[in-house]
Amino acid sequence: MTKQLISSLHKYRHNIYSQNGEDGVIEEVMKRLEINSGWFCEFGAWDGKHLSNTFHLAEQGWKGVYIEGDIDRFKDLQTNSEKYKDRLHLIREYVTPSGASSLDNLLSITTIPKDFELLSIDIDSDDYNVWAGLEYYSPLVVIIEIIGSIPPDIEKISTLSSPHSSFKSTVSLGKEKGYQLIGMIGNLFFVRDDMVEKLNLPNTELMDSSSLFDPSWLEASVSKTILSSLKSKFSKMLKV
Template identity: 35%
Template structure:
């Protein structure tokens, strides 16, 4: 049996990812609450408004609950699922600074984009924070924001994709595949945002003029995040090998695909080209002898 293992690559620089030291959860999942607090220690809030799309019930894994419920920020909390929106309203009852909105946000400006939803609220055009977490089309929702420009953006990315892979799912809210961190960074650059922190599946971006305040000289992906393992390669003879983690979020136990699943060539066709050439030469020599 061949030997196959993947060496984890961790090129993070402590001085680049120091914001992760502030991680703590009130209702967030991977320490986002603490990082948000630290960010606004470095760049104080301008208006104390936040937006969360994919607010769910306003509590579970929320990146804005602490701001709205504990720190008194105004929050536009957008949720499309009717049952979860009912829970959101209940959890925000009596809070004048909480502004629940039931809406399924799309990508077409002038119709149903985030800009259009926010236009129906009192949210300023440069809210301090926007959190986008819809388990799929997050990339396109941020891309669609033009009239509104949050000072800080927290957005979910697909954590299974290696640092050097740009992946963006189809532009479809019904698809739940996500986008890679590299794709989010490219989008951020085009929108003039800079990466300042990364958790397991959330990236934190700040408006470009705010970035110098963080003193981060290298905010490249490898300096901010350890690369994930997962490789596919092939031998000289065409045999495909794979080393992957179990599939996440599908609820089926260990779903690491067996090597046989990836074979493009049947065993009899997996031959090293030099061996084939040698066989052809031997065959030709045999014919000459006849």
């Protein structure tokens, strides 16, 4: 396995609404890109605030698109977004890799520009294929969920019977689409190739994407497996 470096952006992690420090990293990335405001898109948006990578941007005056398919969560999203309704487009839909509910089609009914600033993909399933299916829009920064419990040298692309994709496969997709991995902050952070230089990141981080895999996600997975095994054995002992 490749020696782990961990992204230099890790030190900027902090949460306002995000789960793994994404809020702080987004703030630093946008600062380096000299972007003070713009457009974002996030899905599944939940209620807008819960583990959101973008709600803090909405509070700061950004425009955005929130997409959420669950009707109850969408109602909560409407409530939480009421204060910013003049700047936010809310869409109740489950995003699919292709067809009428593809991200390209859903975004086309909004005024979001082609080169918008931030896309956050977190639907706990077919994230990889949804990004793969995005053709018209070209966001500057993409944050996408993977399964961190899969080692960084393993290829895995989500299917109907086996959702979620691996680090290696998602990084390869990013390269195909013209994006550079800049860190694994819970989710993977990508920046479009033409913007990478402005981030002034160490060459060591840019030369070998696999070195940015965060092994703590593997360790957490192993710990959960061991704990589950111990609980199972203890339960069987009590039944004897």
